[in-house]
Every structure is written in structure tokens, then in C-alpha cells.
Amino acid sequence: MKIFYRTAATARGGRSGESRLDDGSFAVNMVRPDSGETGVNPEQLFALGYAACFDSAMELVAKKLGLSAKDASSTVEVGIGQRQDGGYALDLDITAHLPGMADDDARKLVEATHEVCPYSHATRGNIEVRLHIDTKDV
Known part of the structure; x- marks a missing residue:
């Protein structure tokens, strides 16, 4: 690489x-x-970094898909909890705010972004990540 x-x-x-x-x-x-x-705390810093990275990746992917992501933003919620084996793990919710975008386009954009984003790649398979879409106008 x-x-x-x-x-x-x-x-x-x-x-x-x-x-x-x-x-x-x-x-x-x-x-x-x-x-x-x-x-x-570390979870807040992780949320800041992930949100910025995901938002940047979403801009890139929107251009490649020919979609307008005007006024888009990304929110990442990070939780931490104890696993059954005694260790600790993170839990994530990502919300892509895409005002006025058609739901199908928004879903396609967010799923493609989740494949491209380096943070998403790093967490894939070892952290629970749920994707959410908000297309309401601000």
C-alpha cells in the first residue's frame, strides 16, 4: 500500500x-x-475522526455516482461496553444527513461510502456498525 x-x-x-x-x-x-x-475521552475523539472521514468519503462517492450531496453531513455515535469475555468493545451508529435526496439514492450513496471510508474498512468485521439515513430537509 x-x-x-x-x-x-x-x-x-x-x-x-x-x-x-x-x-x-x-x-x-x-x-x-x-x-x-x-x-x-477516546470515544469522542474516535467519533470526531470517523465523522470527518465518512463525510469526506461521502463527498467523493457522491461525485462518482453523479449525486449532489449539497448540505450533507455525517454523525457518528460511539458507545463502549464490556464484552461477555470481560474485554471491552465499541459500538457505532453512523447517520448520513442528506437533505432532499431520494431515499434510494441516499441508501446507495451511504452503502458505497461505507465500503470506501478508511475508518469503515478498519472497523469492518470487528465492531458493530449500523448505518442510518436522514433525508429530511433542514
């Missing part, structure tokens, strides 16, 4: 520490979801 881009991040202190991009451009305080402290 030809790598187009690579980045690195370093975490110190896990869910109660700090995470930062190694180039110094972004850093966040990490907190546990139930702590009441100010900061973010």
Missing part, C-alpha cells in the same frame, strides 16, 4: 492524562466519561 499521509500521537496517563499530536498542533486533557472533569 502506498501511504499518502502519516501522523502520530502520544498519550500519557491514559483516560486521566493528556494526549497530543507529536507535531504539537493539538493536545487534549483526557477524562473518564463519568468523572465530571473538563476534557475529552
